[in-house]
Amino acid sequence: xxxxxxxxxxxxxxxxxxxxxxxxxxxxxxxxxxxxxxxxxxxxxxxxxxxxxxxxxxxxxxxxxxxxxxxxxxxxxxxxxxxxxxxxxxxxxxxxxxxxxxxxxxxxxxxxxxxxxxxxxxxxxxxxxxxxxxxxxxxxxxxxxxxxxxxxxxxxxxxxxxxxxxxxxxxxxxxxxxxxxxxxxxxxxxxxxxxxxxxxxxxxxxxxxxxxxxxxxxxxxxxxxxxxxxxxxxxxxxxxxxxxxxxxxxxxxxxxxxxxxxxxxxxxxxxxxxxxxxxxx
Amino acid sequence: xxxxxxxxxxxxxxxxxxxxxxxxxxxxxxxxxxxxxxxxxxxxxxxxxxxxxxxxxxxxxxxxxxxxxxxxxxxxxxxxxxxxxxxxxxxxxxxxxxxxxxxxxxxxxxxxxxxxxxxxxxxxxxxxxxxxxxxxxxxxxxxxxxxxxxxxxxxxxxxxxxxxxxxxxxxxxxxxxxxxxxxxxxxxxxxxxxxxxxxxxxxxxxxxxxxxxxxxxxxxxxxxxxxxxxxxxxxxxxxxxxxxxxxxxxxxxxxxxxxxxxxxxxxxxxxxxxxxxxxxxxxxxxxxxxxx
Numbered sequence: 001x002x003x004x005x006x007x008x009x010x011x012x013x014x015x016x017x018x019x020x021x022x023x024x025x026x027x028x029x030x031x032x033x034x035x036x037x038x039x040x041x042x043x044x045x046x047x048x049x050x051x052x053x054x055x056x057x058x059x060x061x062x063x064x065x066x067x068x069x070x071x072x073x074x075x076x077x078x079x080x081x082x083x084x085x086x087x088x089x090x091x092x093x094x095x096x097x098x099x100x101x102x103x104x105x106x107x108x109x110x111x112x113x114x115x116x117x118x119x120x121x122x123x124x125x126x127x128x129x130x131x132x133x134x135x136x137x138x139x140x141x142x143x144x145x146x147x148x149x150x151x152x153x154x155x156x157x158x159x160x161x162x163x164x165x166x167x168x169x170x171x172x173x174x175x176x177x178x179x180x181x182x183x184x185x186x187x188x189x190x191x192x193x194x195x196x197x198x199x200x201x202x203x204x205x206x207x208x209x210x211x212x213x214x215x216x217x218x219x220x221x222x223x224x225x226x227x228x229x230x231x232x233x234x235x236x237x238x239x240x241x242x243x244x245x246x247x248x249x250x251x252x253x254x255x256x257x258x259x260x261x262x263x264x265x266x267x268x269x270x271x272x273x274x275x276x277x278x279x280x281x
Numbered sequence: 282x283x284x285x286x287x288x289x290x291x292x293x294x295x296x297x298x299x300x301x302x303x304x305x306x307x308x309x310x311x312x313x314x315x316x317x318x319x320x321x322x323x324x325x326x327x328x329x330x331x332x333x334x335x336x337x338x339x340x341x342x343x344x345x346x347x348x349x350x351x352x353x354x355x356x357x358x359x360x361x362x363x364x365x366x367x368x369x370x371x372x373x374x375x376x377x378x379x380x381x382x383x384x385x386x387x388x389x390x391x392x393x394x395x396x397x398x399x400x401x402x403x404x405x406x407x408x409x410x411x412x413x414x415x416x417x418x419x420x421x422x423x424x425x426x427x428x429x430x431x432x433x434x435x436x437x438x439x440x441x442x443x444x445x446x447x448x449x450x451x452x453x454x455x456x457x458x459x460x461x462x463x464x465x466x467x468x469x470x471x472x473x474x475x476x477x478x479x480x481x482x483x484x485x486x487x488x489x490x491x492x493x494x495x496x497x498x499x500x501x502x503x504x505x506x507x508x509x510x511x512x513x514x515x516x517x518x519x520x521x522x523x524x525x526x527x528x529x530x531x532x533x534x535x536x537x538x539x540x541x542x543x544x545x546x547x548x549x550x551x552x553x554x555x556x557x558x559x560x561x562x563x564x565x566x567x568x569x570x571x572x573x
Contacts, residue, residue, distance in 0.1 A: 026511045180461040180507065180516060187466025187478055187535025189312075196469060198516045217462065222312045225465055225535030226480040228489040244515025245469030 007139035012078050014067025017041050018126035029242035041066045049210035053239040062238040064115040066121040066253035079110035082193045083136030085154030088114045093122045093128035101146050101278035103238025104251040107193025112264035139245035143163045149221045149254030172210035173263045174270040179218050183245045210273035211236045214263030220255040285445040286422040288435035292343040293416040298362050301352040302407045314534040325350045327405045333500030337538040338484040340527030344374035345529035347499050350392035364473045366393045367417025370436030377409040388527020388541030391475045425451045428546035429511045446552050454556035456501040463492045465535045472510040476539035500561030501526040510545035521548040
């Protein structure tokens with residue numbers, strides 16, 4: 001793909017999701033205890049970028065409103081086209097006119113996670129319609145080394161993230177994790193799914209929503225899977241899960257061979273995607 | 282000493298299903314590890330020429346499902362078929378020219394996978410009805426309370442070498458070891474459904490994709506390191522999961538030949554014996570021996 005191709009913007013429409021549960025309220029956690037999943041999709045209050053992924057006792061809880069579409073194919077397109085940093089605008093309901101931004105997205109049936117100011121979020125409800133100005137898939141900055149792939153990222157946002165161009169693209173991340181911690185999301189297309197990290201609060205990991213994370217030996221150009229000496233970097237956009245094989249999730253944004261893409265771990269001072277960057281303050 | 286079980290307390294249930302078609306969409310292509318588009322057979326229908334004991338990889342296939350792939354047409358009844366059917370259960374063809382012929386379950390993969398003798402499989406077609414004698418869920422090992430048994434017929438457990446060893450651990454013979462890095466799609470899913478795709482077994486593709494798993498065979502009993510499948514499939518250091526290879530060659534990235542879960546628990550509760558003969562073909566060549 002030519003480095004000069006410009007990204008196409010497409011306005012799409014999503015609806016704020018209502019959570020759905022089956023006949024039984026229970027899921028079973030990794031230790032065998034039944035629990036009622038709270039915050040798995042829908043609209044969640046009181047969780048923001050910068051909060052610990054272990055701050056709340058939820059399940060895949062995301063900081064904002066999850067968007068879906070009633071038509072399955074349209075829902076997949078909404079998720080595939082949406083990129084982190086894309087602008088969103090509420091069109092119906094009490095918060096009509098409020099501006100937000102895409103924080104990430106989730107796989108399986110597909111959800112786009114949109115962050116809003118807390119006051120706007122508090123006025124919103126499931127069923128509200130939200131326009132998303134999708135843009136970014138297919139874009140690659142001219143300086144990005146051939147061999148490194150960018151995905152799921154609004155073109156204008158890359159410069160604001162801690163990514164340093166060079167012969168080796170260097171990215172500051174909260175943590176670098178081994179591929180064996182990759183969980184649900186493996187084998188699924190990185191353009192539409194997130195990758196869960198198998199981390200629990202007992203692991204002592206101070207991971208925060210919005211943090212960049214690097215995972216070694218994972219190739220996320222197409223489906224996500226094991227490839228030795230490869231690196232994938234994602235943005236943490238949903239919180240932890242009690243389910244085995246699940247955990248806090250990242251939306252992949254950069255992937256490439258380790259010779260071209262590198263990560264510097266900064267456990268203390270890392271700053272990734274913030275509300276300020278997305279103009280949500 | 283064979284492990285003491287509650288086999289006499291288990292409920293046998295008769296289930297039905299049918300040979301399910303292979304499924305595709307009009308766009309045809311899926312995407313391989315290096316971005317290569319592919320259209321390859323493997324899932325659904327009746328896959329011929331590959332049986333327990335045969336290599337799992339080395340075919341022009343994706344998600345190769347040996348033998349007949351079975352579902353029930355009603356969605357809820359299908360989940361009963363998928364959850365309650367266990368490896369080793371006897372399956373009888375109930376319609377079509379192969380009526381009355383018997384095979385056995387080798388695993389689950391969102392289909393129940395049934396190995397028949399080649400001459401029987403050759404006469405099967407999509408839509409043929411089958412009857413399954415489902416027994417095994419709820420099987421427990423009285424002297425190994427930390428180990429959970431899943432998807433395993435009591436007949437299979439009886440046929441597998443090993444048992445309660447002198448030091449109190451459960452001896453299991455395994456044909457291969459699987460590193461935690463190999464676990465791909467299927468992680469995070471419940472362990473009574475489908476299986477664990479193993480990455481690092483893409484025959485004839487790049488060395489950077491290999492985890493040395495190209496010699497697995499269909500039906501191999503394998504040990505997965507650091508995998509806890511008690512309440513789903515997840516990574517847990519110090520745990521171990523024993524599975525049986527029920528699917529073969531994949532081209533789809535992040536996927537691969539996969540074991541269905543049989544036993545799971547703390548690694549120190551097991552005593553593993555390397556044994557190339559630890560394969561379903563060692564115990565189920567005689568089609569009449571399936572079932573309980």
